[in-house]
Amino acid sequence: MTTGFARLPDAPAYRLTDLCVPACLIEGADVAGDRNGLARVDLTIADGRIEAITPAGAAPGGAQPWFSLDGGMALPRLVDCHTHIDKGHIWPRSPNPDGTFPGALAAVGADREANWSERDVRTRMDFSLRTAFAHGTAALRTHLDSLGAQIGISWPVHAELRAEWAGRIAVQASPLFGADAALDPAHMAAVVAAVRAHGDKLLGCVTYMIPELDRALDILFRAAIENGFDLDFHVDETNDPSARSLEHIADAALRHRFTGRILCGHCCSLGLQAPADEARIIAKVREAGIAVVSLPMCNMYLQDRQPGRTPRWRGVTALHELKAAGVPVMIASDNTRDPFYAYGDLDLVEALREGTRILQLDHSGPDWADAVARTPADTMGLRGAGRIAVGAAADLILTRARDWTELFSRPQADRTVLVSGRAIDRTLPDYRELDHLMASAT
The missing domain is CATH 2.30.40.10 (Urease, subunit C, domain 1)
Incomplete structure (x- = not known):
């Protein structure tokens, strides 16, 4: 005893x-x-x-x-369905100059061009996996910046680490690039080839309200259908209520009669829609079979940041309303010590704790632990986790x-x-x- x-x-x-x-x-x-x-x-x-x-x-x-x-x-x-371990821990050499989303984009882009060799990416990704494992993570999905020469660097590293960590953490990866890049056939061919050779049958991008958004989504959905891929998108990470690419993704899924899994992350602007627009979009998301993951720590860090002004909102999506409508909802770590989020440690106990406070999950049902466990496991196709x-x-x-x-x-x-x-x-x-x-x- x-x-x-x-x-x-x-x-x-x-x-x-x-x-x-x-x-x-x-x-x-x-x-x-x-x-x-x-x-x-x-x-x-x-x-x-x-x-x-x-x-x-x-x-x-x-x-x-x-x-x-x-x-x-x-x-x-626990199961972490949205991370960025390829860019984790670069803050000491490439901090965000002003804490804003544009500042993060610029800092990461410059750091990637200057520093993201095979050695650099592998060392930081392995450090992240060791950290997540020590905290109690069973599975993790990372997004990999997939632009130009970086495709040939990061995807082989991911495949090697996935094999090395098998039995300790189940590692998945989804490509990350702007929706406009989907319009480039050469780029799409390179990304699909990398996923087929080194990946986990996942395709995705960052969506925003470009004029060609629907055409870009059609290209992505067709590629996913042709290759048997699931889809994972970064969506509407902004406080602009006119950003409604989530609705366009739902429309595309219904248009293509897509039967694979779709996960949409962030969806911040959904929380700022007029009630009728919010209800319409959520209904389409439910009909299309889309799951949504909120990244509360990163979203609160970046959203509504203006110099000298106290933020007026918490930056997160309408998670309660999505859940009430029957949409699978999750919470995840997102970025760790990089220009998009200066803090974090890939600790899902922390993510659930802070998510409970930021999203006010208390007093709203006893099953929110699902959001870092069973629901992301099912969304990632890990039925036993x-x-x-x-x-x-x-x-x-x-x-x-x-x-x-x-x-x-x-x-x-x-x-x-x-x-x-x-x-x-x-x-x-x-x-x-x-x-x-x-x-x-x-």
């Missing part, structure tokens, strides 16, 4: 007792949640998998060693917090992460490891 977090049983079979788990993330067990959506359970673990989930105190007896969480919360390892299920791998995040307010009041830096029932080393990589990349162009 162990009554603290100092040591887990070192045995092929053991029990975790008196866990507090979000009921929305439990599968294969007849347990009920309380008014906060939390269920008290015991888990029986054998050979790295969850053998049984029973109400706390009702687990069968036996010779297995057991470990009490004393009511502490447990989550499955993001849940605590009988027969699934014992991939868990264990904390001392006994309810949501305790979980969100502290960073949970003392959490324990289990992969296949075994505690991992949670030592985070030191930023000093990247110093050699920050001094000058590589």
